[in-house]
Amino acid sequence: MRRTVPFIVIVSLAIAGCSGSDSAAPADDSVATEQTVAADAAPTSDAAPTTDADVAPVSEASADKPTDIDVPGVDVEVLAVTVLTKGDGPIAEAGDTVIVDYIGVRALDGVEFDNSYDRGTPFAVGPLGQAQVIQGWNDGLLGAQTGARLQLDIPSAQAYGEASRSDVIRENEPLTFVIDVRSVIKAPDASEAPTEMGVEASEGATDLSFEDLIEGDGVVLEQGQTAVFNLVLFRADSGVLLDSTWTSEPIQLPMADGQFEAIVQGMPGMKVGGRRAITFPPAFGFGETGNPQVGLPAGVDAVLVVDLFGAY
Numbered sequence: 001m002r003r004t005v006p007f008i009v010i011v012s013l014a015i016a017g018c019s020g021s022d023s024a025a026p027a028d029d030s031v032a033t034e035q036t037v038a039a040d041a042a043p044t045s046d047a048a049p050t051t052d053a054d055v056a057p058v059s060e061a062s063a064d065k066p067t068d069i070d071v072p073g074v075d076v077e078v079l080a081v082t083v084l085t086k087g088d089g090p091i092a093e094a095g096d097t098v099i100v101d102y103i104g105v106r107a108l109d110g111v112e113f114d115n116s117y118d119r120g121t122p123f124a125v126g127p128l129g130q131a132q133v134i135q136g137w138n139d140g141l142l143g144a145q146t147g148a149r150l151q152l153d154i155p156s157a158q159a160y161g162e163a164s165r166s167d168v169i170r171e172n173e174p175l176t177f178v179i180d181v182r183s184v185i186k187a188p189d190a191s192e193a194p195t196e197m198g199v200e201a202s203e204g205a206t207d208l209s210f211e212d213l214i215e216g217d218g219v220v221l222e223q224g225q226t227a228v229f230n231l232v233l234f235r236a237d238s239g240v241l242l243d244s245t246w247t248s249e250p251i252q253l254p255m256a257d258g259q260f261e262a263i264v265q266g267m268p269g270m271k272v273g274g275r276r277a278i279t280f281p282p283a284f285g286f287g288e289t290g291n292p293q294v295g296l297p298a299g300v301d302a303v304l305v306v307d308l309f310g311a312y
Helices: 008-015 135-140 261-266
Strands: 080-085 096-104 110-116 121-124 149-155 177-187 209-214 226-235 241-244 251-252 275-280 302-311
Touching: 008 275, 135 149, 135 177, 177 302, 261 275, 261 302
Parallel strands: none
Antiparallel strands: 080 149, 096 110, 096 121, 096 177, 149 177, 209 275, 226 241, 226 251, 226 302, 275 302
């Protein structure tokens, strides 16, 4: 369901030999997306009992997984949104991106068909109102607040309608989701994109350095988390703006080994709402050949000005 990653990031990650930002996306059999749910996702009554060796380790996320869901038990005719636990953060509006963990079950009998907790990876829904998810999510997550737990009881017309997706999701199947809202990422305003790198010019740098141009007031981004951000690339010697991701939805990238080194070394420690200039030599970015596609010559330092919108 994630948007196309901007050109600058595609080039960066390809050079670095990375897997890309879609690594955090849920599997294709997730009902949250418009993909077909795999038939083998259905629990079977004659399944063989598992041994200790068969049991997957429990992640921290799966410890939060709801286990006692009060399903309607009857057909759902109108979308119902129930706040099970109140939140205390930003409220989702159209165009925002909502980061969630979720479990999905049949509304009639509570049979589970999908969840993100066991994967240990939250799911991004955005831009809200037009996200590539079932309509019940686009409608039901409007007004969701960071930190809240919601239950969405969704009529089949706002799920998959007459289509049978698998043995679990049958024709005209109403669905129930319990959703933990991890973060609400407000839609950025492209007019607020930086036009100058905001730091001194750099030539021949031997190490990465950074400077906070705007101190954020939100949570601190930690190593291993996923950052939600936009960035602008400058030539560090001249300050010429080379490329920007502000024309599309924010990037979501894990702060983990194997990603673009200047980003994963330069961003942790930022606070949400902040802007940071990261100056780096070729070895921390595009390599000695530079990036001719965006106008960065070989051997030239670069500056990334990064605006952090969320962390999860």
